[in-house]
Amino acid sequence: MLVESVATLAGFEQSAITLRRSEDYLILVAAGVPDGFAGTRVPLSAMEEEMSRADDWGVWRYVPHERVSAEVLAYSHIPDVVPLDVEDAWHPLDMLFAPLHDDDGVLRGLLSVDSPRNGRKPGPEQMKVLTQYAGVARTLVLLALERETLAERVRITDEARGIVRQALGEPSLEMVLEACRSAVTECFDAIGLWLTAFHEDGVQATTSYAVGNDATPPFAEIDDVVIRLAHRYWTDQYVAHFSHARAEHPGLPQADAERLLAFLDRIGIGSVLFVPLGAGPECLGFLVLTRISDTPEWTAVERDAALDIGRDLGRAVANARQLARERAVADHLRRIDGYRMEMVNTLGHELRTPLFSMTANLELLDVDNLGPEDRRSVAAASRGAERMRAVIEDLLTMAQIADPERAFVPDRVDLRAVLLDVAEECRHAAAAKSQDCRIDAPEEPVLVAGSPDELHRMLANLASNAIKYSPEGSAIDVRLTADDDVVRVAFADAGIGISEPDQRQLFREFFRSTNPHALARPGTGMGLAIVDRIVRRHSGQVDVASQLGKGTTVSVTLPAFDPDLSGAPAS
CATH class of the missing domain: 1.10.287.130 (Signal transduction histidine kinase, dimerisation/phosphotransfer (DHp) domain)
Structure with missing residues (x-):
């Protein structure tokens, strides 16, 4: 909406928002340019060189066409227009962009415009409008990045919670680690880990895991250093990102740092995240996550999440020492x-x-x-x-x-009647896009055990998605079938489809597709997460089959109503 507003109200044919990533700039959204331009990545060096060539126009930066580098042009969309024969004519290769900084002065993105409708460089009044939009763009970009960070935090925290649920109750440290090691390394993009637990008698037990490598390094060589650090860092709630480039940390003398670096070099590790484990005031050990090099660097989000996992795994280690603590942790x-x-x-x-x-x-x-x-x-x-x-x-x-405290008392529900209600509610939305919604359902009731309100919400979310992500004039097929023991309902559309990487994250809270065509449509990133939660509450399963650009089929399978297992009234 922002880039379209800039193009419309500020008098330009084209506008775009670009976000700075760790290794490049990503053109996130664009207006007035061909499909496919959004999603282009521009090297950091090219953009930084271009910014160094720019003139200051208030909060905006202007690069005249004679200064634009060939490298940036290779990643640009150049309007097919002929410059006017006037002194203030706009040239197709001119660049005008507003850097968007956060409160700490860090450059987070750019708002750019191109091809003014009057063919001239913007005057004072036009620059006032552009300046206002630059402020709005900064606010929206920072909010979007904050939401992105929150979503990443939620992802890692949810995975950590799953790790705890796997690890709790295991009778030994080895079984605790085996239950969670793959999830931990994958979550943090690590190649391995080692975990040392402190027993009550003062003895240490170390268990390690490395992807594709069964060798056990001689960790005991550095125990005197890392054990002392673990106790201090648990007290300070501190996570250490340690490598050659980051060898200075609280409580770590230079001589000890050099010993640790020499040890890591010998076992082929370039960077570690050192995480203390504990429960309450007591330090119970430490977790070390490993990477071959210091790139990519451990982010602040990863460090915070690792400390959370350190707390959770500390409880798991405590359970291995004393199984009675399981009830308290739960x-x-x-x-x-x-x-x-x-x-x-x-x-x-x-x-x-x-x-x-x-x-x-x-x-x-x-x-x-x-x-x-x-x-x-x-x-x-x-x-x-x-x-x-x-x-x-x-x-x-x-x-x-x-809500784990909310009781689930299922009723006998006619899923066919619920589906027809949803179809009637969605009829106007489909008609507005000239879509043909075809429903294939039995003539008789199709019974399941569940909550009619939740099942209605589940079907409404699936129908809304099919309509939203399908083109105008397309067909949407909904099929409801009932076998002896299961009921299936499937929504098939010929919409924009979902990439394989996105399919693996569809049911995560706050997840939005990486497809620019999907991002252009409004949404909260909660719809399919709600569907998944409802289906699981009803002891069912949801499956997705999709091809990018060809369409999507979402199928929900629920247990059929069994009168021998429930005396619930009909709904």
Whole structure:
């Protein structure tokens, strides 16, 4: 919406937002350019050289065509226009962009425009509009990056929680590590790990794992250094990113650092993340995650998540020492989950009140008497409010179905009737895109055991996705079948499809596709996560078959209603 607004209201044919990544710049979204331009990656060196050639135009930077480097042009979309024969004519190779810095002054992205409609370089009034949009772009980019970081944090935290659930209750440290080692190394893009636990009698036990390598390095050579660091770092809640480039850490003398580096060089490790393990005030050991080199570097998100895992694995090690602690750890995790559910519920309900006030005031505006620009602003605000409402509803739904304290008492539900209700609700959305929604369902009721509201939400989310990501005039096929013991419902569309890497993450909370065509459509990243939670609550399974650019089929399999196992009334 932002890049389209810049192009429309600032008088340019083209605009784009580019984000800085660790090794390059990624053109995230673009308006007024051919499909495929969004997603282009530009080397850091090329963009930094171009910025050094730019003139300062307030918050914007201008590079005249005679200074533009050939390397940047290779990654650019060049408008097919002929410059005007005037002094302030805009040349197709001219560049105008606004650097977007965070509060610490770090460059996080760029807002760029090209091809002014009047064919001239922007004047003072046009620059005022551009300056305003640069401020809006900065805010939106920082919010998007914050959300991206939050999503990554949620991913790693969820995986850590899964690791704890696997590890808790194992009778030995070796079995604890075997239950979680693959997940830990994959989560952190590591090649291996070693874990040392401190027993109550003062003896240390070390277990290691390396992808494709069964050799055990002589860890005892450095025990005197790392054991001392583990106790200090657990007290300080400190995680050490250690390598040749980062050898200085609290409590680590230079001589000890040199010993550690020599040891790592000998076993072929270039970088480690040293994580203390513990429970409460007691240090129970340490975890070391390893990489061959210092690239990519361990991020702040990874360090924070590693410390969380250190806490969780500390509890798992404690369980290996004393199985009776399992109940206390489980109670602690349930309290955390309960607090999270309570927090999400409170946040959702508190946001509803100001959102309702804002929406009500927007509806009171006499839009007919407003100018075109004001009407567009009101429409944009209304769309934003609607998206916020959708996010709040999804958060509350996710909190409700994920609440471990919420009892699940299934009713006897006619899934055919629920599906027909959903089809009627989605009819207008499909008709607006001239789509043909075809439903193949038995004439008789199709019974399952479950919650009618949750099953309705599940089918509505799948139908909404099929309509949203399918082109105008396409067909959507919905098929409901019932065998002796299972019920299946499948939504098949001929939409944009889903890449294989994205399919592996579809049911993760807050996940949005990496496909620019999918990102261009509004969404919260919660729809399929809600579907997955509902299906699992109903002892079912959801499967996705998709090809990028050819369409998607999402199938849900649920147990058929068994009257011998339930006396639930019909719904």
